[in-house]
Each structure stands twice: as C-alpha cells, then as structure tokens.
Amino acid sequence: MKTIIKLTRYGIISAARSRWILGYTAFFFLASEGLMRFGGDTSKAVASLLNVVLLLIPLVSIVIGTMTVYNNRDFTELLLSQPLKRGSLFAGQYLGLALPLTAAYLLGVGVPLLARMGSTDSVTNAGLVLMLLASGTALTHIFTALALVVATRYDDRAFGLGAALLLWLMAAALYDGIMLAVIWTFRDYPLEMPVLAMSILNPIDLARTLVMLKFDVAALMGYTGAVFEKFFGTALGMSAAASALLFWVLAPFGLGMKIFAKKDF
C-alpha cells in the first residue's frame, strides 16, 4: 500500500512538473470558459463540450498513458530490482497517471461550469454537468488502464503507440460504424434493445448516451428515447451503466496487472 501511495505521489509530481498536464487543464478551462461566456447557456455549453470530451479524453489518456510508460521504462526497471511487489508497482503507475489526468479534467471543465451555475440554472442542468464530469472521469480511467495494457504488452514504442491509436479509433469511430451497419442491415426489425445493449458495450457510446439522455433529446428520440430513458432511469439501468463503465476500468487494469506480473523485463 505504501508503495502504491509513494508511486502515485511520484506520478502526480512528475505530471505536475511536465507541461502537458498544464496544457491539458488550460485547454479544457479555456474551452468551457469560452463556451460559457459566449454561449451563455449551461446546457448548450455541455452539448458542445460533449464532443470534445468524448473525443479528446480517450485520445489524450491513451496516448499520454502509453508515452509515459515508455518514458519511465528505465525507472520502472530500477524499481523492479527493489524488493517491491509487482502488483503495487503497477497500481501505483496506474494511479499516478489516472489521478492527474482526472484532476486536470475536473478542474478544467468543472470549475468554469460549476462556478457559473447560478440560481437561474435548473436542477436538470446540475445533473447534466455532473453527468458530464462523471462520464469524463470514467473515460479517463478506462483509457489510462487500456494504455497501460498496451504499453506493458508491447515493448516497441512505435508499435505500442500505433496499437493505442487503433484502440482509440475503434472505440471512438469504428464501433459506431459497426453499430450503424447492424442498424441498417436489420432495419426492418425492432432494434431498441439490441441498440441499447450495443451502446452499453462501448464506453464512449455509453458515456455519450448517458449525457444525451440528460438533455431534452430523449423527446427527439421518440419511442427509442422512451425505452432508453426508462432503462437508464431505473436502478437496474443505472447500475448496468455504472457496472459497464467499472468493468471497462477493471478488466484492462486486471489484464495489465497480469501481463506486468509475468513480464520479463
């Protein structure tokens, strides 16, 4: 446990020293501040931020994650020569990455949005902002864990980075393409439940659906919206969504840990 805390602290300090995390925070801050200032409306700002969050967080998390692991390779090897548990090392590495990224996101987006949540804003808007923050946090954790898997599995930097980008592309775009193809192929059938299931399986789609359902957009979706709202409105649906996200953190984390434990450095 001590090892984990120490390594996490090391990760946070080294992240704070590097410029990318500042740039990352500043970007989110400027984007949300600008949208709030010029758009003026919380729900509109969230709508615009949603795309940024869904694209950028996975991309940055997975790229920064892989790069950091590769850059720290020597340090990791040094630590491995010490009498430390490999599991603790891995967990410390993970937290040292995921926590600064999450903090950067929460500060950058959360502060401008929550600071401007005046009395004029409804409870719905508060729910919207919280959902955006929560799903962004989940995505950060998921893609950091995936980054660790990739970087631990492949020693070749270029290959690892390529694999990371491919993973991101899969989740961000290709999966939706498959979904569209399925929807189009089976368009003569009632597809509400299959689409619901498919959108739960991909964390980016799930995050987008969760935030979108907090908008009025559910009305736009007619019957589909009603099905979705009914599902995610229930305790069962919410816990299904939460456990899907949790699964996407834990599964890669566990896998990465397993690879890390057996890896011959």
Next chain:
Amino acid sequence: MLAVCVFGNATAKTHDLYPSHEGGVIARAVSGAQAGDTLRLHAGVYQEHDIVIRKPLVLIAAAGDEHKAVIDATLKGSSIVFVRTSGVTMRGLVLRNVPVSYMNDNAAIRVEGAQNGTFENLRIDNALFGLYLATSANCHIVGNVLRATKGNESSSGNGIHLWRCDNITVERNDVHGHRDGIYLEFNRHALVRGNTSEGNMRYGLHFMFSDSCAYEGNTFRNNGSGVAVMYSRFVRMTDNRFLNNWGAAAYGVLFKDITDSYMAGNHFIKNTVGLYAEGVNRTKIEHNEFRENGWALKMLGSSSDNVFRFNNVIGNSFDVTTNSFGSENRFIHNYWSRYEGYDLDRNGLGDVPFRPVRLFSVLVEEQQPALVLMHSLLVNMLDVAERVIPSMTPEALMDVAPSMKPFEITTTKAQTAIRKN
C-alpha cells in the same frame, strides 16, 4: 325591476339582476325579458345551469362588476347557457364548474344555429367545453379567458369549439388546460387572431375540413402535441408562434392534406418537429423562423409543388427530412445556419447549393434507434462525406441559392410578403 332605455331602442329594457337564495334568477329574467332587452348581472354567485336563450338578449356584468358576476353550475346539468337564437351578446361574466360527461358535450356556453352572437371578455373556469358553437355564423369570440385544470384527454373538452360555422372571429382569447385549445371542424372563413393557447392536453389548435380560414399572430406554447391541421384548403397562417411543443409525438405544426395554403412570419422554436408536412400541396412557406427544433421540417414524399423560401433555419438538430428520393418541392433563398458555402459575387446568395437533408437523418428516418449515434464522430464524418457526394440523400432536394444572412422575421415583413403574394 328597473326599466331603462338603452341603445335608443324604445322597446329595449335593462333588467338588473342580483343573486338570490331562491335561485333561477337568470332563467326567470330570460323568460320574462323581451327580445332586445339587456340583463345586467351584479356581483355575486348565481347557482344556475341550463339557461336556454331563445330571443336576442344581452347578458352583461354590471359596470364595475366585470368578472364578479359568477354563474356557477356547481357541476350540474349540461350547459350553463344554451343560445339557440341570433343576436345574443354576453360580456364580462364568469362561468364555472361545468360537469364532465362522456355522452354529451357539456359546455359553459353552447351556441346553436345563431347569427351575430358576441361573446366577449368572459372568464370560463373548470368547464368541460368552454365555448361550443355549432351551425352558427358571424359570431365574435373576443378576449375571453378559459381555464381548465382537471382531467385527461378523454375526460376533458375543447376550449373554443367551432363546428360547422361560418365567418367566426376568435380573437385575443387565452385558453389553458383544455383538451384542444381551439378546435374547428367544417368551418369556413374563420379568423383566429392574437390568441394564446397554452398547456392544453392535446393540441393548441386543431382544425379539420375548414377551408379559407386565417390564423394570425397566435401563440401556441407547451401543448401536449402542438398544433394539428388537417384536410383543409386555402389556409393562411401568419405571424404565429409555435413554442416548446416537446415530446415524442409533438409538432409545432402538423400539416396533413393541406392544399393551396400560405404560411408566413411564423416562429417555430424548440419543438420536437417544427413543421410536419404530409400530403401538403401547392403551399407557400416563406419568411418563417425555425430555431432549435429537433427537426425543422419533415416533408414527406406525399407533398408536392410547395415553395419553401426566405425562411431562417437555425440551430436545429435536423434541418429537413423526407422519406422520398425525389423532391417535388422548391427550396430556395433560405438561410441555413449549417450552410458552409461562399458568396464570391457578393449578391447575398451562396454560390453553391445547400442540401439540407443529412445522411444521418435518412438513417434515423429508416430506423429511429440510430439516434443514439447522434453527435458521434463517425456520424459527423459520414455527413460531411455525404454532403460532398450525395448517395443516399435526395440529390434533387436542395436550395440552389441559399441566403448568406438570416432574414429579419417581423410582422410587417410578413405583411408585405402577403401583399406581394
């Protein structure tokens, strides 16, 4: 009783009425009065219902007692006042508590076979139907406030209900909480102007088989399903506002089988579907504003020879959808906030055409669950690709010369447009 000459008519008298414990004050006065007499109701509650008027009378609140003279049916009987003759005027009264009936169309004021009736400045609370006019003509329904609070679609009635009427003016009324706010069936030449119809269970305005009617400057807000307009010709809708009709089956305006009609100066804001057009033909839609709707315009393949021009289409999730590959309608000189073209010759019109149908909207039209992919990276990329090379979207449906700047939609402009038209 006091007898006073009014209107210079030597025979017309004015009867002053006060509430009494005996009841039946108004009914007795009505049967005792001569044609052309005025019944002046003083402040207080008159517990009466089924007052049948068979001669031209004027029922008004006494001066200073406007909206204080209350006729309360106490949820009994069918109608409160039943007008069966021409030339009746009612003004400044409050009518309330008309019982729900699943068999009869109970109304606060029921008018049958009447000419030249005037119903003005009345307040109608908790009535099944508010004003129910059947087979009447040349009546004025002006400045009334109708409020219903209870019930659901099947246990409530319409606010202002016109059935087989001719030349009725419905002006500056405020209807809230009924089934349909304003309902017209088999009417001719009705003028519906400056009304507010809000928070009704079904439609704010609902008309069918009503040709040559005009709807000007009304506001329809937050109604269960918006406004539905069907099977009519020569309809003119100008300067109306259709706002916040948001729900799975809500429309700013639902047009079904509408022909030779005209729509201008209307604002469609924050509706699930701004304008839904099915079987609409030879209709001109111009100088309207469509803003922040789910779909600005859904025009089905059964619509043809319509002109859609000089409209602002701004910030809608989908601009236009259709279920047809061809386009028999003309879209020209509209302002589209999604348009990304340029104007090299600086004539105010874009040099490249705009195709308002997105690929994604075609997919959604085909299979609604696809909507979960809205805002996804892939869908946005597909839309861009489709815009460059249309394959699944109707190629012919385009605005060849879209406006570069939004139009200013004002009442006057719409009026000029109407005059030019």
